[in-house]
Amino acid sequence: MRFVFVMDPLERLSPDKDTSFGFILAALARGHDCMHALIGELEREAGRGSAAVTAVVRPIEHREDTLALGAPRRLELATVDAVFLRKDPPFDARYAYATQLLDGLRSTTLVLNDPRGLRDANEKIYALEFPRWTPRTLISSSPERIHAFVASVGGRAVIKPLSGAGGFGVMAVRGDDTNARAIVEYLTNEGRELAEIQEFIPEVSEGDKRVLVLDGAVLGAILRVPAKGELRANIHVGGSVLPTELTARERELVADVGQRLQKDGLYFVGLDLIGGYLTEVNVTSPTGIRELSRFLDRDVSDDVIQWVERKAQCH
Numbered sequence: 001m002r003f004v005f006v007m008d009p010l011e012r013l014s015p016d017k018d019t020s021f022g023f024i025l026a027a028l029a030r031g032h033d034c035m036h037a038l039i040g041e042l043e044r045e046a047g048r049g050s051a052a053v054t055a056v057v058r059p060i061e062h063r064e065d066t067l068a069l070g071a072p073r074r075l076e077l078a079t080v081d082a083v084f085l086r087k088d089p090p091f092d093a094r095y096a097y098a099t100q101l102l103d104g105l106r107s108t109t110l111v112l113n114d115p116r117g118l119r120d121a122n123e124k125i126y127a128l129e130f131p132r133w134t135p136r137t138l139i140s141s142s143p144e145r146i147h148a149f150v151a152s153v154g155g156r157a158v159i160k161p162l163s164g165a166g167g168f169g170v171m172a173v174r175g176d177d178t179n180a181r182a183i184v185e186y187l188t189n190e191g192r193e194l195a196e197i198q199e200f201i202p203e204v205s206e207g208d209k210r211v212l213v214l215d216g217a218v219l220g221a222i223l224r225v226p227a228k229g230e231l232r233a234n235i236h237v238g239g240s241v242l243p244t245e246l247t248a249r250e251r252e253l254v255a256d257v258g259q260r261l262q263k264d265g266l267y268f269v270g271l272d273l274i275g276g277y278l279t280e281v282n283v284t285s286p287t288g289i290r291e292l293s294r295f296l297d298r299d300v301s302d303d304v305i306q307w308v309e310r311k312a313q314c315h
């Protein structure tokens with residue numbers, strides 16, 4: 001099969017940690033042609049009865065320990081079997097437009113995740129679709145409302161920018177902290193921008209569980225434990241990674257949320273669970289599959305590629 005990976009420049013990624021690299025290596029090992037494309041080089045054209053979505057693609061080769069790119073050419077994406085949209089956040093206007101260009105492939109080519117699903121599901125706000133499983137959370141731009149929320153959840157909360165990832169901008173807010181007002185002002189840009197404020201879950205010190213979900217079902221999970229003295233468990237900011245299992249409650253959570261993910265075309269997703277609560281639904285370029293593969297001692301990316309093969313065939 002022929003696969004196109006729309007993603008960041010390859011040199012920005014770590015060959016042994018990055019999940020997109022894992023997918024590419026697994027796809028190459030199964031004999032598929034893989035091509036790299038940048039989001040900024042997508043085009044969509046139509047008129048007088050014809051239509052096309054194209055990208056500048058570069059063939060990906062596995063050389064020694066890394067991946068190398070061949071010569072670029074513009075390719076009509078309807079001619080490939082699947083397009084992986086794996087650009088890292090932030091989800092900005094450029095990203096949103098890219099999903100609208102890729103909408104043009106709806107009737108011809110499997111795109112994962114579904115561009116419409118990606119556009120609809122902000123990674124922070126989408127978790128609020130599942131009130132049974134989320135901790136108390138408010139999305140607001142009003143500093144007053146946010147401070148009232150902090151008081152209402154016992155004076156301890158976590159504030160997050162809506163478009164962040166990798167722990168960027170995520171801060172603890174305590175009602176009695178002399179910085180509390182400045183932090184909230186900063187994250188709401190003085191009341192002009194929305195931020196997420198969430199009750200503080202003390203079990204975060206035991207770790208933030210990343211559950212990888214494929215087509216609504218659990219692929220596996222890893223536990224990220226914050227470094228000493230740090231709130232954030234993200235690998236990117238020094239969290240350590242441990243093997244883990246799901247509790248009965250967490251399995252029920254994934255089964256419930258998974259049905260909705262399937263409906264929204266969010267095929268490969270990373271759920272973040274703290275203390276059994278759903279805090280974030282990562283849909284743009286969830287990571288963790290390499291670590292999971294090491295713990296399970298088998299290549300979980302291969303499961304994903306096999307699923308894509310089946311799904312692309314019946315598209």
Ligand SMILES: Nc1ncnc2c1ncn2[C@@H]1O[C@H](COP(=O)(O)OP(=O)(O)O)[C@@H](O)[C@H]1O
Nearest residue numbers: 165166167168198200201204208231232233234
């Ligand atoms: N409600 C919470 N209670 C305690 N810690 C939290 C909470 N929400 C997030 N954190 C901490 O902040 C980190 C990043 O938060 P998350 O919502 O996953 O945003 P990001 O998109 O940056 O990963 C988590 O890994 C966790 O350590």
Ligand SMILES: [Mg+2]
Nearest residue numbers: 166167272280
């Ligand atoms: Mg997270």
